[in-house]
Amino acid sequence: xEGKIETADKKVLVDIVKLAQKRGLKGKLGGWKEFLNSYxxxxxxxxxxxxxxxxxxxxxxxxxFSKEEDLKFFDNIxxxxxxxxxxxxxxxxxxxxxxxxxxxxxxxxPLYPLDYSFSSIDEEWIVINLKNKSxxxxxxxxxxxxxxxxxxxxxxxxxxxxxxVDHNLEVKLNQLVKPDKEIADYRTEITGISSQDLEAVTxxxxxxxxxxxxxxxxxxxxxxxxxxxxxxxxxxDYVRVVDTAYIFQSLxxxxxxxxxxxxxxxxxxxxxxxxxxxPHNCLDxxxxxxxxxxxxxxxxxxxxxxxxxIEEHVSESEMAKLLLHxxxxxxxxxxLHKIVLGDFKIEVKPSRKGQGxxxxxxAVFRNQQEADDAYENVQGSKLKDTNGxxxxxxxFRLSSGMTxxxxxxxxxxxxxxxxxxxxRALQMDEAVDASKKAKMDPKIEEDALTSFGKGDTEAxxxxxxxxxxxxxxxxxxxxxxxxxxTQKDFEITMLHKLVSSLKKR
Numbered sequence: 001x002e003g004k005i006e007t008a009d010k011k012v013l014v015d016i017v018k019l020a021q022k023r024g025l026k027g028k029l030g031g032w033k034e035f036l037n038s039y040x041x042x043x044x045x046x047x048x049x050x051x052x053x054x055x056x057x058x059x060x061x062x063x064x065f066s067k068e069e070d071l072k073f074f075d076n077i078x079x080x081x082x083x084x085x086x087x088x089x090x091x092x093x094x095x096x097x098x099x100x101x102x103x104x105x106x107x108x109x110p111l112y113p114l115d116y117s118f119s120s121i122d123e124e125w126i127v128i129n130l131k132n133k134s135x136x137x138x139x140x141x142x143x144x145x146x147x148x149x150x151x152x153x154x155x156x157x158x159x160x161x162x163x164x165v166d167h168n169l170e171v172k173l174n175q176l177v178k179p180d181k182e183i184a185d186y187r188t189e190i191t192g193i194s195s196q197d198l199e200a201v202t203x204x205x206x207x208x209x210x211x212x213x214x215x216x217x218x219x220x221x222x223x224x225x226x227x228x229x230x231x232x233x234x235x236x237d238y239v240r241v242v243d244t245a246y247i248f249q250s251l252x253x254x255x256x257x258x259x260x261x262x263x264x265x266x267x268x269x270x271x272x273x274x275x276x277x278x279p280h281n282c283l284d285x286x287x288x289x290x291x292x293x294x295x296x297x298x299x300x301x302x303x304x305x306x307x308x309x310i311e312e313h314v315s316e317s318e319m320a321k322l323l324l325h326x327x328x329x330x331x332x333x334x335x336l337h338k339i340v341l342g343d344f345k346i347e348v349k350p351s352r353k354g355q356g357x358x359x360x361x362x363a364v365f366r367n368q369q370e371a372d373d374a375y376e377n378v379q380g381s382k383l384k385d386t387n388g389x390x391x392x393x394x395x396f397r398l399s400s401g402m403t404x405x406x407x408x409x410x411x412x413x414x415x416x417x418x419x420x421x422x423x424r425a426l427q428m429d430e431a432v433d434a435s436k437k438a439k440m441d442p443k444i445e446e447d448a449l450t451s452f453g454k455g456d457t458e459a460x461x462x463x464x465x466x467x468x469x470x471x472x473x474x475x476x477x478x479x480x481x482x483x484x485x486t487q488k489d490f491e492i493t494m495l496h497k498l499v500s501s502l503k504k505r
Contacts, residue, residue: 027064
């Protein structure tokens, strides 16, 4: 470790020292300030900002640590910084291959920085570095992964099953995992796993991490659908990835609408991964993600291929619900019943990232009519989410005096103008059939996609009108905020004058 510290960039050492301070870590000479007082007699801890200290002093402090867990923590930070550097290199087009282009498409997607911002320096995380960058760029080896998670009593998610396949769809890993926390919900209807399935299981998360490290040698590309969720539960920091939720363009051009694996397979491969309502099959999902990548490569990575994402039917039971999201943790059920009126039960949905500042809940009514009536009675600003679904923003004041917002959203829309244009819906099956035939004849595919766009002017005009309305609404909100800001500025100016007047007296 000493050699790594001496050769590391100063900004990396600054980051390590700051994080060591935050964790209260102490070496042989104590914490950072104690070290400065004994090491630097001239300035001592009077200049404690690590960024203002020399590389030599930063390295000297870090070399006072000898505990294995501290050194492992420092090494993880260094690996994380190395991966951030590699991330930029992976966007380089000098080593283009279809596989590398898909990596680039994933890394350049606008949602990548948000979804893949891991806290990989936290406990239990491992960071897999990519050595020999030139060879890494040329590697076309791929494996696909899929995981199943359960909800733990502390509000976090834990890994219970992981499957990995190679580009030939051969199984490389198919393993149940025993979480080291108490499980609150096995989510059997989704995972297909019950408590009995884990009784004899001894495999741990650490065992899986070792296996994953062996499966990702020399820059092997890791494939998955919404892969960031799998990496988060695997507690694995890896940057040479392809996310199938990113590499296909939907016909409406929305970057925020992440298609489900089922939708993608139906549109791209001509079949679903599973029947509606059936539990997930880890192995099937991993193979489906790999098949999607192989199909994209066969089609031509740089050729435009907007696909029709078949809309899934929303059941009557789902339509009898309202989604309440961005709820501050300080807001209880009683407050929610004041915001949404009616006879309903509240189901709290677990957060993907475990315990945070907000949570999500479902208001479950007896039927759709009651849910629709309750939504109409909600007092709030009418908006639409990124998928175009109606929602309202409710602003209110807590007993603490803090003003907060909660969003109430319908599960689907029953307004004709808000639906996906009917022409697209009618042409959906035709386009899917065309995509199946296109596997044999690329010319057929090109013609099918061209014909799909004909006569769609009305649909586009509807979309443009909808966007204009949303833009006007945003402009009105901005203008309102400007007025509030002007008022605040005036109040501050008057206060300054009052203070000046009092001082003169």
